[in-house]
Amino acid sequence: MVRVRGAIIIFVLILLAIPAAWSQSLGNAATEQRINALIQQMTLDEKVGQLVQYSSANGQTEGQVRDGKVGSLFNVLGAQTTNDLQKIALEKSRLKIPILFGYDVIHGYRTTFPVPIASAGSFDPELIEASERIAAKEASAAGVKWVFAPMLDIARDPRWGRMVEGPGQDPYLASVIAAARVRGFQGQNMADPESVVASAKHYVAYGAAEGGRDYNTVDISEQLLREVYLPPFHAAVKAGVGTIMASFEDLNGVPATANHHTLGDILRGEWNFQGMVVSDYGAVDELMQHGVAGDEAMASLKAISAGVDMDMADGAYGRTLASLVQSGKLPVSVLDEAVRRVLRIKFAAGIFDHPYTDPSREKTEILTPENLTVARKLAQESIVLLRNQNNILPLNKNAGTIAVIGPLADDQADQLGPWAGQGKAEDAVTPLQGIKSKVPNAKVIYAKGVDLEDFPSNSTVSGAAPAPATATGASGAHGTGSASIPDAVEAANKADVVVMFLGELAGMTGEASSRATLNLPGKQKELLEAVVATGKPVVLVLESGRPLDIRWANDHVSAIMQGWFLGVQAGNAIADVLFGDVSPSARLPLSWPLSVGQIPIYYDHKNTGRPTSPDRWHTGYLDESSQPLFPFGYGLTYTTFKYGNLHVENSGISAKGDLHVTAEIQNTGTREATEVVQLYVHDRVAPTSRPVKELKGFSRVTLAPGASKAVSFTVHGEDLGSYDPQMKWIVPPGTYDVWIGPSSAEGLHGTFDVTPE
Ligand code: BGC
Helix, strand or coil: CHHHHHHHHHHHHHHHHCCHHHHHHHCCHHHHHHHHHHHHHCCHHHHHHHCEEEECCCCCHHHHHHCCCCCEEECCCCHHHHHHHHHHHHHCCCCCCCCEEEECCCCCCCCCCCCHHHHHCCCCHHHHHHHHHHHHHHHHHCCCCEECCCECCCCCCCCCHHHHHCCCCCHHHHHHHHHHHHHHHHCCCCCCCCCCECEEEEECCHHHCHHHCCCCCECCCHHHHHHHHCHHHHHHHHCCCCEEEECCCEECCEEHHHCHHHHHHHHHHHCCCCCEEECCCCCCCHHHHHCCCCCHHHHHHHHHHHCCCEEECCCHHHHHHHHHHHCCCCCHHHHHHHHHHHHHHHHHCCCCCCCCCCCCHHHHHCCCHHHHHHHHHHHHCCCEEEEEHHHCCCCCCCCCEEEEECCCCCCHHHHCCCCCCCCCHHHCCCHHHHHHHHCCCCEEEEECCCCCCCCCCCCCCCCCCCCCCCCCCCCCCCCCCCCCHHHHHHHHHHCCEEEEEEECCHHHCCCCCCCCCCCCCCCHHHHHHHHHCCCCCEEEEEECCCCCCCHHHHHHCCEEEECCCCCCCHHHHHHHHHCCCCCCCCCCCCCECCCHHHCCCCCCCECCCCCCCCCCCCCCCCCCCCCCCECCCCCECCCCEEEEEEEEECCCECCCCEEEEEEEEEECCCCCEEEEEEEEEEECCCCCCCECCEEEEEEEEEECCCCEEEEEEEEEHHHHCEECCCCCEECCCEEEEEEEEEECCEEEEEEEEECCC
16 A cells, blocks of 8 residues: 555656656656556567667668567658658557657758857747747658757867857856757647657767867766756756757766766756657767777666667667576666656657658648748848958948859858758858849859868778768869969959858868867968958858857958858848848857867856966966957947946845846947847855856847847846755855846946845
């Protein structure tokens, strides 16, 4: 009786913890009963089969599906293809358990949106959510029910190529974006035919790779793990994310794929995550390379015991789990729990009840005009204006002759970025096309200037994931026209204004695309210098997945915009901003280094005992400033904003209370524009040293010329806290600083007190 009551209480607690997006399918005892009934019927091999996932279909796939040897497939696309395989699972397999089809939908399925680092700079969670909703609709129309996104790795090191896939450097911004992306993918209910199950990845601290080298060792403190790398994942869990992908790296001596602390203590213990964990590609077998498993069976045992439920791609679970159970090394209860989590997600995804995809959706829901409208808006909102000397921008639509120069100016494929899903180069609008259609009566001369070539790959790791589905084409050709610096100079000489498109090819960023320098690749700097030497006004638009070393450009070029990789509507969005139909509003989601030697550079650093000062015996460099070229949160627009009347409601707040801060923002220029108003705090004295500033709120405010608005922020006292040395979350009493401003480097300053409990 006591046992039964205990079980009921546990069951009710589980239901209470199940997030809203799941509630329809998981929030009822009937589903759990169906899961239990299934598990009871399953043979050992059928249980193991549910934990196996393979990439793409081959000659053996149909047989594996029929025999219940595979629980999930990925990179299998199209309503017809997925329906055919699903039919085998439902009609020919013994237990009729449907297949969960997965795919990497990193910045759109077919409608390619700006790369995530770019859209993070929009500081616009609603629009980001809308873009993921579209991605979910398009992917689900093609039979995909599970996406390996959002990618939530904080990146403080731009050498690391995967910075492009993530939310940047700030844990608060990343957490807001994490929740927005999960909501967009999963909608109100994952079982909705237009929703997909999300997978927050890569859990965790993958972006802290030493030296910025992808897959490299991560050795960080528990405080850093908890305060910087875990928060976006926690936000995703709170938003109801269905699955989590464990990361590749060795984390503090224990690979993330076998890490009981992060997967067990934190994810399932502290956060009560009820969903499923999948490994990264081949990461179970890689436990052998890491040197924590002597053979594949040991690798599987370590991964499943730590809490990795499904094994991606390497087949290790399929080959070893059954004998591990038979030999008594793996308790069947651990296996059953993994199976239960996989089945729970399949029920939540609704595929038991609605296993097939309506093939007509592929024709009506993909790349629609509405989808392109959101893609264009998000691209507009992702462009960061870094410099605008003498207000050279926006350009006059009657500017006369415009020279459009650079290897990325008329390169369709690379506009899409490094992980463009099913994005097609032919769908992309290049900057040259965008400019021509924006100013059809202007004379536009194009010169490629230099060719840009991919870096030779430095390694081919056997068993590694195939190169991501970039749309850059295998030919190696990027952009149109022949390249010659003298031709570009001649074009500039004939023009009234020059717009240059320089940066990286999409394939220079992303997975396994770390760089040791931040230079403009190839001969682009020579091209830039030659064009600037003409004396013509030059606007430089950078396209890249990371901040580049642009010290020379910043000293010599009139205007600079960071355009990242903006997706299918890149050229239109760039032209909208260049010619002032839209005022730029994006902000940097990272600190932009002067040079590679400053890395890692982040605004939320500790003060040290010897904060940077001109005096020598302080933290800094002899030969370089410690300040970034542009700070986190920075970005200009075509008007000016004045901040005033900071009001901090300070009656002494408690951890249970709320902090209210208000400031008045006025548009003091002549154009309508959007300001991203930012709120930062700093706890002056705490048991552990605190960052000099931490973002705790932001708000996009659009104001007409002359208009002003009081912008108010509420921060929960609980969110002002930090971890003490025993890693307990506390809200230390005492005086705190607060700023409201346009970036992490500026702002109106006030203080408030937190009172003891
Ligand atoms: C990447 C993951 C991705 C997986 C499947 C891996 O190499 O690290 O981000 O989801 O491949 O394509």
